[in-house]
Amino acid sequence: MAKPQEKVSFGQRLKQIGMVFSFTAKRDKWFVPLAVAAVVLPLAVTVPVVLAWGWMWLPIGILLALLALLIVLNLRSNTAMMNVAEGQPGAAASLLENMRGDWRVTPAVSSTTQMDMVHLVIGRPGVILLAEGNPQRVRGLLGQEKRRLAKVIGSAPLYDYVIGTDEGELSIRKMRMTLARLPRNLTGRDVNALDKRLSALSARPQLPKGAIPKNMRPPKGAFRQSRGR
Structure with missing residues (x-):
């Protein structure tokens, strides 16, 4: 952050x-x-x-x-x-990190190999997700992040934007003004508490999906040996 x-x-x-x-x-x-x-x-x-x-x-x-x-x-x-x-990957996060006010920015909490990414922002308005990249791919990333965050943000408002120049997208030139005009829904104490919860969520180790590879499985008899100690 x-x-x-x-x-x-x-x-x-x-x-x-x-x-x-x-x-x-x-x-x-x-x-x-x-x-x-x-x-x-x-x-x-x-x-x-x-x-x-x-x-x-x-x-x-x-x-x-x-x-x-x-x-x-x-x-x-x-x-x-x-x-x-404009058009540079990660530009939205870079601009927000230099924006006046208490904005906690975590760049690229979710991304693809095609340089599509979603940035997480915590501030007085609540939780904000900013997506950069291909509109179709980043909307999928946004959906995943919204489901993941919904478990921990409680009643805090959640905003999401796709950065771009097409209809329904937020121009990077208007991004800072748009976020600055959002209502102040949280107090400074709320922002700190929310920041801690989301930091703990990001710090949790993510287990790989599917079967555990053989080279990661404990050797046979390891559990019996540990019990006998």
Whole structure:
């Protein structure tokens, strides 16, 4: 499960912003011109005000320029990130792991060799299953996971989505907004308790179906020997 977000220092935050800036600039040709305009326009408006009313207005102009730059960075970086993530296996889980809030994400709790997968998410709305891959195959995986989870989640709401662009599917571009708008059905204590139950369920060893292979059977007389000890 994904750990709750830890506090980030000011230096680490600046490093993260620099990485996002570089990532967006490489993938969005409009980002740099828009970023320059976001800085220049507020400062251009501030200069006449400073000349007329004094230098006290300069810090305000600088703050407005920084705010405009951060807004442009946020909007364009989200667009660039979605362009890269769309169609990539496991992209939904990766995006959710970096989503603000208490979201416990377990990637690929169920999968196939064709890179179809179902991710498990626990949050204040309840239990959420996100499926990526071939719609026909992942719906089968979703059905299996829903039956498995129904035994332990109790009355907690269960939501399921198939990530894609076809009718009836959830676009990865709208995924975070859709989950953020779900009702808060559980308390923080409920989320912790549910997380523990599902972690215990995942930790249980799964016995292979069918007959036990000969190389896994105990040798003859092993039970009699153990009784005689």
